[in-house]
Every structure is written in structure tokens, then in C-alpha cells.
Amino acid sequence: MATYSNQHWLLSHIRNSFISTDDTGICETVMLSDDMPKHYLRKFQTATTTMDAYRRSQRLQASHQQQRKHPEQRSAPLHQHHMMAPRIADQPLQEVDFLCYPGLDLSDDEDMDMSTHSFDIQMYPEVGAHRFRSNTAQKLEKLDIAKRKAARIKSVNYNEEVQPPDRKDFFQRKALSEPPADKPTISTKTKTTTTLTKSATTTTSTKSSSDDDLSDRGVRSMLTEQLARSPKQTQNRFIEYARFDGTAQVGMPTKRINVYVNMLPEPERNYPLKICVLATAKIIEVIGLVCYKTTLQYTDAVQLKSVQHYALYMTEDNDDMEDFPPLDNREPCSKFGFSHLTLAERRPLAPVTRIDYQLGTKSMTSEEDKVAMADAAVHALQHINLNGDVPDSPLDQVKEYEQRLLNHNDMLEAPMHRTYRLTIIDKRFFKSDVTLAVSGERIEIDQHKNTKFWTNRKPVSTPIDLVAHCEIVEQRQLKAVLRIWLKSNSSSGIATSCTSAPSGSTATLSGSNVGGGFGHSPSSPRHSSGSSSSSPFGLFSSVASIRFKHYDFDTDVHTAEQIRNKLNCILEMRASDIRREFLHQRERKQEKHLAKRPLKL
Amino acid sequence: MEATEDQLILATGGYDHTIKVWQTSTGNCIKTMRFVETSQVNALDRTPDKTRLAACGYQCIRLYDLDSNCTAPVINFDAVQKNVTRLGFQEDGKWMFTAGEDHRVRIWDMISAPPHCSRVFDCQAPVNAACLHPNQVEIAMGSQNGGVYLWDVKSELHEQLVPELEASIQDVAISPDGHYMAAANNKGNCYIWELSISPGQMLSTINPKKMIQAHNRSILRCKFSPDSRLLVTTSGNGSACIWKTGDFSKWRELTIKNYWIWDAAFSADSKLLFTASSDGVARLWKLETKTCEREYTGHSKAITALSFNDETFD
Numbered sequence: 001m002a003t004y005s006n007q008h009w010l011l012s013h014i015r016n017s018f019i020s021t022d023d024t025g026i027c028e029t030v031m032l033s034d035d036m037p038k039h040y041l042r043k044f045q046t047a048t049t050t051m052d053a054y055r056r057s058q059r060l061q062a063s064h065q066q067q068r069k070h071p072e073q074r075s076a077p078l079h080q081h082h083m084m085a086p087r088i089a090d091q092p093l094q095e096v097d098f099l100c101y102p103g104l105d106l107s108d109d110e111d112m113d114m115s116t117h118s119f120d121i122q123m124y125p126e127v128g129a130h131r132f133r134s135n136t137a138q139k140l141e142k143l144d145i146a147k148r149k150a151a152r153i154k155s156v157n158y159n160e161e162v163q164p165p166d167r168k169d170f171f172q173r174k175a176l177s178e179p180p181a182d183k184p185t186i187s188t189k190t191k192t193t194t195t196l197t198k199s200a201t202t203t204t205s206t207k208s209s210s211d212d213d214l215s216d217r218g219v220r221s222m223l224t225e226q227l228a229r230s231p232k233q234t235q236n237r238f239i240e241y242a243r244f245d246g247t248a249q250v251g252m253p254t255k256r257i258n259v260y261v262n263m264l265p266e267p268e269r270n271y272p273l274k275i276c277v278l279a280t281a282k283i284i285e286v287i288g289l290v291c292y293k294t295t296l297q298y299t300d301a302v303q304l305k306s307v308q309h310y311a312l313y314m315t316e317d318n319d320d321m322e323d324f325p326p327l328d329n330r331e332p333c334s335k336f337g338f339s340h341l342t343l344a345e346r347r348p349l350a351p352v353t354r355i356d357y358q359l360g361t362k363s364m365t366s367e368e369d370k371v372a373m374a375d376a377a378v379h380a381l382q383h384i385n386l387n388g389d390v391p392d393s394p395l396d397q398v399k400e401y402e403q404r405l406l407n408h409n410d411m412l413e414a415p416m417h418r419t420y421r422l423t424i425i426d427k428r429f430f431k432s433d434v435t436l437a438v439s440g441e442r443i444e445i446d447q448h449k450n451t452k453f454w455t456n457r458k459p460v461s462t463p464i465d466l467v468a469h470c471e472i473v474e475q476r477q478l479k480a481v482l483r484i485w486l487k488s489n490s491s492s493g494i495a496t497s498c499t500s501a502p503s504g505s506t507a508t509l510s511g512s513n514v515g516g517g518f519g520h521s522p523s524s525p526r527h528s529s530g531s532s533s534s535s536p537f538g539l540f541s542s543v544a545s546i547r548f549k550h551y552d553f554d555t556d557v558h559t560a561e562q563i564r565n566k567l568n569c570i571l572e573m574r575a576s577d578i579r580r581e582f583l584h585q586r587e588r589k590q591e592k593h594l595a596k597r598p599l600k601l
Numbered sequence: 602m603e604a605t606e607d608q609l610i611l612a613t614g615g616y617d618h619t620i621k622v623w624q625t626s627t628g629n630c631i632k633t634m635r636f637v638e639t640s641q642v643n644a645l646d647r648t649p650d651k652t653r654l655a656a657c658g659y660q661c662i663r664l665y666d667l668d669s670n671c672t673a674p675v676i677n678f679d680a681v682q683k684n685v686t687r688l689g690f691q692e693d694g695k696w697m698f699t700a701g702e703d704h705r706v707r708i709w710d711m712i713s714a715p716p717h718c719s720r721v722f723d724c725q726a727p728v729n730a731a732c733l734h735p736n737q738v739e740i741a742m743g744s745q746n747g748g749v750y751l752w753d754v755k756s757e758l759h760e761q762l763v764p765e766l767e768a769s770i771q772d773v774a775i776s777p778d779g780h781y782m783a784a785a786n787n788k789g790n791c792y793i794w795e796l797s798i799s800p801g802q803m804l805s806t807i808n809p810k811k812m813i814q815a816h817n818r819s820i821l822r823c824k825f826s827p828d829s830r831l832l833v834t835t836s837g838n839g840s841a842c843i844w845k846t847g848d849f850s851k852w853r854e855l856t857i858k859n860y861w862i863w864d865a866a867f868s869a870d871s872k873l874l875f876t877a878s879s880d881g882v883a884r885l886w887k888l889e890t891k892t893c894e895r896e897y898t899g900h901s902k903a904i905t906a907l908s909f910n911d912e913t914f915d
Contacts, residue, residue, distance in 0.1 A: 143749055159680050160718055162718050171738050172694075173755060176779045220870060227894060230627065239628055240898060242629070245630075600749075
């Protein structure tokens, strides 16, 4: 193969190898801006003037892809038909010869064709310098261990012949103390005491039993005594995480990690806590288990707060914390290959959140964003004060309640990018699986690829400024219907930024068609433009004719609440006019509704 | 009494093939023992000297040493057929009884080494439950075809009753004062008999006392409290009912919604009750207030058996 003479291939290969062997889980974040193969490709392709037709077409394709997709790890040999390109292998190296290696960057269209996919490269920590031992060798060793163990176990044959006991007194009937028929039982132990006390206890017990036949009989249980001595507060607060202890489970994959606990005082802090955790546990659960083990091992050393206050950071084995963001609470711990980690207080706001490769958008919370966010928060607070003048309206009560729900942590975490898997309810009837991504800048809805019957829809991305409100409209025992209200893009104004949203009926996610959307949502606060004149906020008369559409999602109650709180928290902090207008319209609608009622009666 | 607090432990076993030993006051799991990988734990009992824990399940009976750090069994029964549903010890630990779906209840001489079988009783149907009379020689048994048996192991006399046709007996119990025998079936009914014996008699006389429609679904366990004044029935409808044995009226009802309560055990003063349920949590209830005092979490699947041996102070 001629691949080793191609710089583009070599650079891509080095890059991909690094990514695939990285176990920090965040290398993509760090390396995003340093995509050297692409960088060179772009640079030299513009410089090249004499290219044959084949190269030109490749370049076109490549430059087209640059805007679209991050390179994924794919094996080149699948595209060998491309390699028939004319090329001189031993040409002297010139800058203009930085050729695109065919097939390294694939267009999205080929994603549809499952046959082009290669398996993800996976590294197993066990594969180091040693290869796996054969199955037979492992089996033999297991058998050997089992045999040695069995030698210490006494064995009894269940089906053996019956051998009646030799001794006559083997089965001995025990005489039961016959209690007096009219008096309740007294324990045999009381009987051994002197007759005087015996009669005393008997009388007291009879007396008390006449009051309540389940009264105390003077039997003192050790368990009751023990419980009385150890009040419930002494129970470990992190006990719910005890079930993730890998040593307490049988036959489940586990993971051993050494964790430095930063909150401990000086000598203890320098030695890692060795924990064994279920491989399926999420990072937040690992944190819980570490807290549990810490409180067990160092009972009085430290007073720990709730798990939300702590985070796991990458660390060297000399317990120096590295300057990386903490491990994602939602990821399973098996994803990370660290042997040493540090548990420390969560740092205020992670500088980098997460990058969504699916849609090629990144949601980095940069310094400017932080400033903007802070401004928005201040704005929101002022806004709340203004609204506080009308405390009796039910909406304000809801708001107040919501506000109370949003604690400091929620506020910090709300703008972070997060994806959820939900089912979108399309035109009240059809359901399809989608991924909903919520971040401080936008919400994105992307349909899953595996949907069979309906034409695939393009992902919808809506800037957060167009989102008005999020609510749970229907709640059953396990399932809930979540509704996200946003500005209908049919009206003018800011809607231009909503271009990626589907238009027309073919690509309509629920209610994106204005008429249809309102048709099936009787509660939607659509108003004629005339009604806007009654708005007490003269300021918003320009946006008063805004119409709203909504997406409905079917999901479990917990996820629905999570999304609702997160999204509303973002919206509260931004305090956009859209949201205000939406809530205002709705309020008016409710008032109207209430006003109409007595008339009907 | 020489019992120390270390011995005051709760043992639980379930569908996750493990047996866990808990410190009762803190809820911390002290020890996890591996049970057979193909079986749930049907019943647990501690030897009277508190050093060993016996467990039975599908095709297995095992005894574990509680004092050592070893989590492997010390005694293993080979060639066990079908489920072994109950086991228990004579109060001095001289012998152990096991009841199984192979229709047989066996008595095992535990003094001789290795243990050997010294009595067998054939119920002619899978045996779901067995319980030792406080007189230490009579055993009550309940079978899947609805039969309730009382068997004197010494004289090998027995008596059979069928309280309800086409109902499987799920559990049997005899009150610690020897007055009552209870049998609970899969229709949710609990039958109570009065037991009496005169000197020289080999087998207790059984007199029907009462039938309680305790639950609307199958009862899983019934047990008398140490003071014989209470009877608990646990069921697949997520509730445990506590009945007063004075008139067999319902006194308390504990509920764990949507889960099965598989087993229960009283404290020595009959004021607290442990429950084992299918949500994988063992709970300790204060009966007076119906409040849950402690939770024991750690099992990854349903808990089907528990064992607790309390101590009394003099």
C-alpha cells in the first residue's frame, strides 16, 4: 500500500491513533482546534493550481466536508476503489503535494449506508504487553481453584440411606411451661426468680394487659436496646451508594480505583482510598461510594456534604490534581481507564462543557459567555422583582415555586450541554425516537437513524432566544408528556436564524406547521394581533403578535422534570422577551377563561 | 448471657445469588457470601450457637461459617434434587431439618461428622414449608397439594389435614408457647388450629380454631412473635399484616407498594419486625407506630429470605 508516502494519511493516522488510545475521555475537547491533517489540506489545496480532474473532485468533496463533520475513525481499506488514483510514489516532497488521502473524510451521505461502517476501535486495559491467555488455560485455573476450595468444604450426600439415631435420647421432647389458663404467658426466665418478685411481675403484667393487651411484658430485647443507643442519625447518609460496592456483589464486572480524598486532613489525604466499584456505576455513584467509604473509614475526620458538592478529577499517582474538568457525572465509570483519581470539592463552573459531534455544533462556555450569562442572571432577577408587584396571579406562584426549586447548582449546570433520548409525538399520533439536546445557546432535535417507516427528517436547531417555555402537560404514573413552546418561525423577525428548522409539511415535527400546530393544541395561547393592545407592557407591543408552536415529547417523569427544570432555568436566566410574551399571553388567556366561566353558568 | 452485640446480626439472601450479613443498628453490610450461581435463597437459619448460617435454594443446602473471613461454605450438600424450601435447627443444634420439593422432609444428625440423615418423612407432594414445634420433636409441614402435616420425629407418628382443596400451602408456623399452629395458602387464606397435648401423648391434638382471609393474593410467610401474641402474614400484594392472637383481629398493616414481601422476623420483645421484599431492601419496622426504622440496601435483586436471632436480657 502506498499509504506511508501520503502525509495526509500519516497525520490523520497519528491523530486517530491518539484519540483511540486516549482514556481521559476528553481528548477531543483538547484536540479540536489542532486538526493538523485538515489544516494542511485546506492550506495546500488552495495553493495548488495544477491538479488533474480526479484530484479536483476529491478536493471539492473534502473541502465540502470540512464544514460538516469531524473525522471519525474509519479504516481506509474499505475505500480501496478510490486508491486507483494516478500518483507517483517517490515524488520529492513539496508543499503542493499534500494530497487528500481518498476516503479519509467521508460525507454524511455515506452514513446511511451501513456497510461502510467499520467497528469502533476499542482498547482493553488488559491488553498491555501480554496477550490474553487462552480460554483453556483460564478454565483450567478456575477448576484448580475450585478444587482447592472444595477440599476445605465438607461434603454431605443428600440422598444417603437413613440411619436412625443410635442414642435413645437423640430426640427429646421438651416440656413446655403450661401457663395458667386465665393469665398471660410469662417468660420462663421470670419464673426462676424468687416467688415474691414472680407474683409481683405477674400482677403487674395482668394489670397492664387489661389496659392494652399488647403492653410491655418486661421482655427486653437486645435489638431494641441497641437501636435506642444508636439513633437514626448515625446511619450513614451515603448508604444508598453502598450497593455499588464491587466487593459486595457476585458475578458482576467491577473496577478498582485508588481515590485521593482531598477533604481529609493532611496525613490521610496523601494516601488513596482503594475502592472496588461496579463497572456499570455512573461517576456520580462512584462519588457516592467514595463518600460512603470515607465516612466509614474516617468516622470523625471530616463532615461531608452531599454528593453534588464533589467531583472526581484526574490525578497523578502523587495526588497532584490536574487542571482538567472533572469526570462527567453521568458517564459510566467503565469508560475511564484511570487507576488514580482525586475526589475534591466541585470547582465553580467548568470552563469547557461538552461538544456535540452529531451536529457539528460546539457549546463552549467561554469567558464572554460567562459574562453574558451573569448579565442575563442579573437581568432575570430584576425582572422577577418587577413582576413581584402582582403576587396573587397563579402564574407568579408557579414562578415563585419554580424559582425555589432552582437552587444554585441548577443555575450553574443549566447552560451545560446535555442530550436526552425521547419520543417525539408527531401530529398527535405518530411517535418517533429523537435526541433532544439542550444547552445554553440552543435546543436541537435530531431523529434517530433507525426509524424505519418514515422519511428521515433533518435535525432541527433552534436558538434559545426563540424558546419560550417548557412544561409537563400530562403526567401519568411513569410517563409524562413534555411540551416545549417556541416562537413559530412563520412570523417575521428573529425567525431567520431558525433556518435549519424544517419547513413545509414533509419535514414537520409536531406543530412546526403553524396551523396544524394550533389545531391540535386547544390550550395554545394564540391570539389575534388585536388582543395585544391590552398588554400592560407597552414595550412589547412590537412582539405582541408572536405566535407560538410547540413540540410534544413522550418520556418518563424523571427525564421530563429534568428537562423542564433545566430549560426553564436557562430561560429564566436569559429573561427573553419571547418568554415574557408567552407567559403574558397565557396569563391573559387564563384570565379570559376565568372571566367567561360565570357567564356560562 | 454471653451474647455480644457482634452476634446481633441480620442475614438476608435473594435472587442476586448472595447472602449478606448486616449490622442491625447502622445498616452497614458486614459481609457478603457467594451462594450458588444458579439459585435464589429460599430460607436462612442460624445455628443455635450462632457460629454458622445455613441457607437453602434450588438444588443446594449450604452452611457458612459466620466467624471466619472466609465467604465459601463449610458444609455443602451434594446431589440435592429440586428446591429445598425450608430448613431449621433443633434448639441445641443437635439436628437440622430440611424440606424440599422432592416430597421429603429430612432430619440431619449434626453432631456426628459428617452429618447424616436420621429420619425421612414423605409428604407425597412437594413440601413448601416446615416448622419445628417448641417441644423440639414435632414438625409441622405444608405441601403444594394443600396438605398440612404434624409429624412426631421421635415416635414417627403423624397426622394429616387438608384445610382447603386446590390450594397450595405456602407456609406453616407454630407459636412459641405451643398453643397455635398456622398454615397460610396461595389464595391468601390463613388457617389457625389449637394444639394441645396430655402427658403420655405422642402427638399433639389438633383442633380447628379460625380461618382468616388475610390477603387478596398468595401469602408467602406466616410467623408468630416470640411472645405468641402476634402473628404476621406477608404477601405478594405488598403488605404484611400483623394479627393479634387473642382474637385473630388485624392489628397493624405494613405496606411496601408494588413489591412482594417475602419474609419477616420479629425482635425478641415482639416490638420490631424485619421484612424482606422484592425491591432488594430489608426493612426494620417499629410495629407500634408502623414506621420504618432502618433500611438495609445492597442487594441488587429481590430478597427472598432473612434470618434474625435476637437476644433477651435477664
